[in-house]
Amino acid sequence: MPGAEALTGPDVPDVPGVPDVPGVRAVGIDVVGIGRLRAMLERRGQPMLDRLLTPAEQALCQGASAHHRAACLAGRVAAKEAVRKTLGGHGAGCAWRDVEIGREPSGAPAPRLTGRAARAFENAGLSRLHLSITHEAGVAVAIAVAV
Amino acid sequence: MNVREEVVDVLRGIGFDAEDLEDGRDLGRDLDIDSTELVEILVALEQHFGIDIDAEAEGGFTTFGDLVACVTRLLPAAAGRG
Numbered sequence: 001m002p003g004a005e006a007l008t009g010p011d012v013p014d015v016p017g018v019p020d021v022p023g024v025r026a027v028g029i030d031v032v033g034i035g036r037l038r039a040m041l042e043r044r045g046q047p048m049l050d051r052l053l054t055p056a057e058q059a060l061c062q063g064a065s066a067h068h069r070a071a072c073l074a075g076r077v078a079a080k081e082a083v084r085k086t087l088g089g090h091g092a093g094c095a096w097r098d099v100e101i102g103r104e105p106s107g108a109p110a111p112r113l114t115g116r117a118a119r120a121f122e123n124a125g126l127s128r129l130h131l132s133i134t135h136e137a138g139v140a141v142a143i144a145v146a147v
Numbered sequence: 148m149n150v151r152e153e154v155v156d157v158l159r160g161i162g163f164d165a166e167d168l169e170d171g172r173d174l175g176r177d178l179d180i181d182s183t184e185l186v187e188i189l190v191a192l193e194q195h196f197g198i199d200i201d202a203e204a205e206g207g208f209t210t211f212g213d214l215v216a217c218v219t220r221l222l223p224a225a226a227g228r229g
Contacts, residue, residue: 032183040187048190051202052183081182095202096186116203 025126026146028085031139032078038070052077052096060103074140075109075133076101083111083129086146090120101131109133111144121146150222151215157195161188170212178211192218198225 041048049058053076061072080099084091098117102110109131113121121129130145148156155168167178174180180188185208189200192214198221208214 037183040183044187044190044194047193048187051186051190077183093203093206095205097202 023147024145026086026088026124028082028144028146029142030078030081030085031141032074032081034067034070034074034135034138034140037074037077038066041070041073049073052080054097054100056102057100071135071140075135075142078140078142079109079111079131079133079144082142082144083113083131084117086126086129086144087117087120087124090124091117092120094120101133109142150219153195154192154211154215154218157191158188161191168211170210170215172211174208174210174213188214196222196225198222 053061053073057073057076061069061076063069063072077096079101080096083099083101084094087094094117095115098113098115100112100114102112104110111129111131113129124146126146128147130147131142133140133142135141151170155165158168159165161184163178172178174185182205185205189205189208192198193200196218198218200217200221204217208217
């Protein structure tokens with residue numbers, strides 16, 4: 001994942017990329033190479049998985065094929081980083097597991113913040129997160145919009 | 148082999164060149180280490196040295212020297228557990 005850069009609306013109104021939409025406070029985006037993450041997880045095993053993902057996320061990504069599982073895990077890692085970017089400087093020190101990416105009954109990703117991430121969300125004056133994840137051509141991409 | 152040399156050895160095992168690993172080198176700007184790669188490095192250091200690195204400390208690692216300092220700080224605690 002390239003270096004994190006969250007663009008916060010009210011503080012940087014003229015920065016290209018910040019949506020000129022009332023209510024949008026911050027946007028975060030991230031991309032994760034599915035094969036690259038899979039190789040890391042194979043090298044480091046469960047300890048790396050446990051550092052990145054909660055038990056609920058790991059359970060959510062259990063699937064029939066290794067490819068499905070790798071894509072699901074990469075999507076969740078990308079989503080966590082996208083969400084963390086929306087927190088800007090408030091998110092310093094947030095652990096990966098402080099941002100959990102669940103799934104709505106509709107299939108939409110559902111972010112849940114705990115610990116430092118929850119405090120950062122509150123301190124940043126944010127009220128809601130919108131999140132989307134996609135997988136294509138060996139990468140998982142996630143974008144988060146905070147209002 | 149001292150702690151610094153062992154940390155270099157662990158990172159060489161992940162694919163880094165030893166000559167790039169100087170204490171002042173910035174993990175992101177100089178070594179091109181991203182957030183997931185940093186997690187792999189920390190887990191590799193935990194596994195090699197038998198230490199526990201706090202997940203909330205990840206954001207505090209700026210340079211290669213920070214990694215060496217962290218391992219150096221945690222090793223006595225790990226030895227005490229053993």
